[in-house]
Amino acid sequence: xxxxxxxxxxxxxxxxxxxxxxxxxxxxxxxxxxxxxxxxxxxxxxxxxxxxxxxxxxxxxxxxxxxxxxxxxxxxxxxxxxxxxxxxxxxxxxxxxxxxxxxxxxxxxxxxxxxxxxxxxxxxxxxxxxxxxxxxxxxxxxxxxxxxxxxxxxxxxxxxxxxxxxxxxxxxxxxxxxxxxxxxxxxxxxxxxxxxxxxxxxxxxxxxxxxxxxxxxxxxxxxxxxxxxxxxxxxxxxxxxxxxxxxxxxxxxxxxxxxxxxxxxxxxxxxxxxxxxxxxxxxxxxxxxxxxxxxxxxxxxxxxxxxxxxxxxxxxxxxxxxxxxxxxxxxxxxxxxxxxxxxxxxxxxxxxxxxxxxxxxxxxxxxxxxxxxxxxxxxxxxxxxxxxxxxxxxxxxxxxxxxxxxxxxxxxxxxxxxxxxxxxxxxxxxxxxxxxxxxxxxxxxxxxxxxxxxxxxxxxx
Amino acid sequence: xxxxxxxxxxxxxxxxxxxxxxxxxxxxxxxxxxxxxxxxxxxxxxxxxxxxxxxxxxxxxxxxxxxxxxxxxxxxxxxxxxxxxxxxxxxxxxxxxxxxxxxxxxxxxxxxxxxxxxxxxxxxxxxxxxxxxxxxxxxxxxxxxxxxxxxxxxxxxxxxxxxxxxxxxxxxxxxxxxxxxxxxxxxxxxxxxxxxxxxxxxxxxxxxxxxxxxxxxxxxxxxxxxxxxxxxxxxxxxxxxxxxxxxxxxxxxxxxxxxxxxxxxxxxxxxxxxxxxxxxxxxxxxxxxxxxxxxxxxxxxxxxxxxxxxxxxxxxxxxxxxxxxxxxxxxxxxxxxxxxxxxxxxxxxxxxxxxxxxxxxxxxxxxxxxxxxxxxxxxxxxxxxxxxxxxxxxxxxxxxxxxxxxxxxxxxxxxxxxxxxxxxxxxxxxxxxxxxxxxxxxxxxxxxxxxxxxxxx
Numbered sequence: 071x072x073x074x075x076x077x078x079x080x081x082x083x084x085x086x087x088x089x090x091x092x093x094x095x096x097x098x099x100x101x102x103x104x105x106x107x108x109x110x111x112x113x114x115x116x117x118x119x120x121x122x123x124x125x126x127x128x129x130x131x132x133x134x135x136x137x138x139x140x141x142x143x144x145x146x147x148x149x150x151x152x153x154x155x156x157x158x159x160x161x162x163x164x165x166x167x168x169x170x171x172x173x174x175x176x177x178x179x180x181x182x183x184x185x186x187x188x189x190x191x192x193x194x195x196x197x198x199x200x201x202x203x204x205x206x207x208x209x210x211x212x213x214x215x216x217x218x219x220x221x222x223x224x225x226x227x228x229x230x231x232x233x234x235x236x237x238x239x240x241x242x243x244x245x246x247x248x249x250x251x252x253x254x255x256x257x258x259x260x261x262x263x264x265x266x267x268x269x270x271x272x273x274x275x276x277x278x279x280x281x282x283x284x285x286x287x288x289x290x291x292x293x294x295x296x297x298x299x300x301x302x303x304x305x306x307x308x309x310x311x312x313x314x315x316x317x318x319x320x321x322x323x324x325x326x327x328x329x330x331x332x333x334x335x336x337x338x339x340x341x342x343x344x345x346x347x348x349x350x351x352x353x354x355x356x357x358x359x360x361x362x363x364x365x366x367x368x369x370x371x372x373x374x375x376x377x378x379x380x381x382x383x384x385x386x387x388x389x390x391x392x393x394x395x396x397x398x399x400x401x402x403x404x405x406x407x408x409x410x411x412x413x414x415x416x417x418x419x420x421x422x423x424x425x426x427x428x429x430x431x432x433x434x435x436x437x438x439x440x441x442x443x444x445x446x447x448x449x450x451x452x453x454x455x456x457x458x459x460x461x462x463x464x465x466x467x468x469x470x471x472x473x474x475x476x477x478x479x480x481x482x483x484x485x486x487x488x489x490x491x492x493x494x495x496x497x498x499x500x501x502x503x504x505x506x507x508x509x510x511x512x513x514x515x516x517x518x519x520x521x522x523x524x525x526x527x528x529x530x531x
Numbered sequence: 532x533x534x535x536x537x538x539x540x541x542x543x544x545x546x547x548x549x550x551x552x553x554x555x556x557x558x559x560x561x562x563x564x565x566x567x568x569x570x571x572x573x574x575x576x577x578x579x580x581x582x583x584x585x586x587x588x589x590x591x592x593x594x595x596x597x598x599x600x601x602x603x604x605x606x607x608x609x610x611x612x613x614x615x616x617x618x619x620x621x622x623x624x625x626x627x628x629x630x631x632x633x634x635x636x637x638x639x640x641x642x643x644x645x646x647x648x649x650x651x652x653x654x655x656x657x658x659x660x661x662x663x664x665x666x667x668x669x670x671x672x673x674x675x676x677x678x679x680x681x682x683x684x685x686x687x688x689x690x691x692x693x694x695x696x697x698x699x700x701x702x703x704x705x706x707x708x709x710x711x712x713x714x715x716x717x718x719x720x721x722x723x724x725x726x727x728x729x730x731x732x733x734x735x736x737x738x739x740x741x742x743x744x745x746x747x748x749x750x751x752x753x754x755x756x757x758x759x760x761x762x763x764x765x766x767x768x769x770x771x772x773x774x775x776x777x778x779x780x781x782x783x784x785x786x787x788x789x790x791x792x793x794x795x796x797x798x799x800x801x802x803x804x805x806x807x808x809x810x811x812x813x814x815x816x817x818x819x820x821x822x823x824x825x826x827x828x829x830x831x832x833x834x835x836x837x838x839x840x841x842x843x844x845x846x847x848x849x850x851x852x853x854x855x856x857x858x859x860x861x862x863x864x865x866x867x868x869x870x871x872x873x874x875x876x877x878x879x880x881x882x883x884x885x886x887x888x889x890x891x892x893x894x895x896x897x898x899x900x901x902x903x904x905x906x907x908x909x910x911x912x913x914x915x916x917x918x919x920x921x922x923x924x925x926x927x928x929x930x931x932x933x934x935x936x937x938x939x940x941x942x943x944x945x946x947x948x949x950x951x952x953x954x955x956x957x958x959x960x961x962x963x964x965x966x967x968x969x970x971x972x973x974x975x976x977x978x979x980x981x982x983x984x985x986x987x988x
Contacts, residue, residue, distance in 0.1 A: 529982060
């Protein structure tokens with residue numbers, strides 16, 4: 071990058087970077103524990119909310135709408151984050167290096183998400199007599215077994231990627247903190263890493279291969295989430311674009327969350343030199359692109375239904391867009407499309423720390439509201455009378471459903487639980503990858519370019 | 532490893548201006564042959580206008596056939612220019628440099644070919660004016676502005692105008708170079724076209740800014756064009772057309788065929804114009820990687836289209852898909868489409884050796900475009916054959932020789948126009964190449980020197 075000033079850019083050495091990251095990793099201060107305690111408390115509150123819902127049973131599916139919305143929000147933000155690292159690694163973007171570990175560490179939240187999936191699946195009605203992407207597959211083998219398997223595979227691949235890419239750093243932790251419990255854990259997890267050529271080759275190939283698997287499987291997860299938990303419960307819902315929309319929204323949410331977490335790590339964790347303007351600037355561009363796609367995909371669906379005017383389509387538009395859930399849509403429309411467009415179209419905003427962070431935070435709020443619209447609405451549609459097939463048109467438009475105390479506890483507790491897991495894993499695996507940043511430093515040199523100094527970045531193949 | 536071959540500015544000028552300043556024999560032969568094919572197509576159109584649409588294979592209930600398929604095909608090809616030029620320019624992908632001009636130019640000529648198709652399809656082309664002018668002054672009947680069929684010409688002409696502006700803005704520095712190397716009337720013409728370009732810092736700044744601005748502004752037009760084409764289909768209630776996914780599905784399909792067309796064009800250009808110093812294995816490799824991503828995204832959307840078509844278990848919807856997939860001759864065409872546009876090329880592109888082979892890439896990119904033509908054909912014709920629950924005629928559509936002549940004529944027309952363009956303007960931008968050379972460097976990693984670039988944000 072060409073420097074604004076005429077000063078010669080300083081490139082730190084690998085040793086300096088490794089020492090700095092290790093020092094921050096070893097430091098577990100009072101503030102960290104305060105945050106962990108607060109999050110744990112909120113998570114316990116979420117469990118209380120879950121138990122309250124459990125005590126009501128699964129007969130009334132509308133009780134589980136907010137729970138499912140929380141599950142889908144977590145799966146569409148936290149669980150989508152490893153895609154950022156896998157995608158940027160495949161694209162060989164050099165600026166990714168400081169932030170890949172942060173996104174990979176989020177894969178740990180998959181454990182919570184997978185367990186949360188089980189009650190949500192139980193709340194779903196049988197596939198008999200209704201539309202389903204599983205068609206005539208037997209009930210248990212179909213959406214319950216299938217979902218558990220697909221989601222489980224995504225979670226496992228995410229965890230495997232997290233571990234594989236952390237092995238060199240775990241070996242560093244093993245060598246520098248041998249006596250501590252964390253050092254002992256690192257000894258086990260680093261599986262005898264010595265950094266020989268063969269090990270590095272395996273690591274690089276594995277990262278590309280499993281990264282590609284994650285990229286390919288995640289859309290399937292979103293398809294199942296959308297088809298089983300939304301489209302299958304909404305009479306008249308024939309929206310082929312919806313899984314792709316959900317995927318785009320998930321990617322938007324993942325970028326938004328990455329920006330917010332980078333800001334927090336920078337502000338409170340002392341990681342200014344790693345999460346700099348380059349990372350915020352570079353991530354703001356896909357955020358703008360995903361925001362435009364958010365509208366494009368929504369519009370693509372809306373215009374087809376609007377022009378089609380089939381009874382099922384008209385009722386769905388009333389329910390999801392014009393009537394019961396119009397306010398959540400408006401909030402999401404502002405925060406996921408208008409806000410990012412108006413803000414990020416300006417280069418000074420994109421090229422700042424605060425600009426992309428504020429937009430990213432807004433995107434997350436908008437995403438949560440949109441997930442509530444997407445999943446609370448179908449869960450509030452009552453089952454047809456016993457023995458009757460599911461209709462193709464909404465028999466009546468249910469009113470919008472506001473959250474109860476248990477719902478609020480579940481939403482807050484679920485998010486808190488995911489953040490808590492992320493904070494805990496950061497003290498087992500360094501949140502900035504020492505080896506990846508170090509590798510990047512070897513590919514950079516400073517040279518004079520016209521009247522300035524510039525960084526020259528090698529493209530390794 | 533980009534920019535491993537360094538050239539001086541004089542070498543770049545000499546090699547890229549060769550065909551502009553001289554006329555090789557092969558060029559004359561090729562232009563003449565293509566001109567004959569185009570003339571044949573024009574003759575076929577004239578005959579069809581004289582005789583009526585009965586000379587085509589269009590019959591009740593199929594009134595959209597080869598012409599509309601070809602219209603969509605060329606609109607799809609036109610997406611290459613912006614995909615390559617605008618997106619890669621905005622993302623500062625260095626490997627874009629040798630291919631932007633050819634891709635942008637192909638966009639312009641492909642759009643011209645596509646615009647000709649509805650005129651031909653109308654049978655009586657003057658009736659097209661009813662789309663934009665009042666149908667009947669006395670009764671005050673106006674075209675329905677709510678119809679995507681009216682949005683289509685507006686979107687495509689906007690895209691054509693902005694694409695031409697895009698090409699022209701990037702041409703200005705090169706026009707000045709040709710001006711300085713020509714004499715007589717040519718010098719005067721290039722002098723006017725180059726708008727007094729001298730390459731001072733202010734001019735470069737404005738030119739660079741215009742390039743970025745146009746890139747950003749053209750992107751919404753790029754997406755909207757094929758989306759509107761898709762809405763021609765999806766807002767109707769014809770089975771298998773009335774689906775929400777058509778807009779992104781059409782756009783990504785267009786990018787798939789468009790980028791493949793760029794690959795074909797680059798390889799042929801390299802051979803004909805001896806551009807080995809500018810178009811390398813690395814460029815084709817990068818395009819192949821891009822194609823793999825695009826093809827996977829396209830397949831995801833195709834799969835969603837299929838699954839959700841079966842989702843409602845509606846008889847008509849299933850009938851159309853069964854017709855496409857299992858009843859000859861449509862099933863054969865479906866098989867070919869699927870093999871050519873995905874199953875054969877994508878696994879092959881996973882191999883580095885294939886990605887870096889000009890021969891393999893030429894054939895696989897041609898396959899993709901053949902497959903994508905079939906895809907558009909299969910979207911249109913079987914759906915119209917079963918569009919009503921009580922269709923009393925099950926006559927099949929079979930394109931006539933007249934239609935084949937016109938379709939081949941459009942392919943020849945685009946090639947013909949590209950060759951004419953290359954006679955007057957360089958197909959690889961000189962200034963982009965020179966700028967690229969400035970950014971070359973190497974970084975020593977261990978014992979090897981790795982190619983590196985100065986990244987200017």
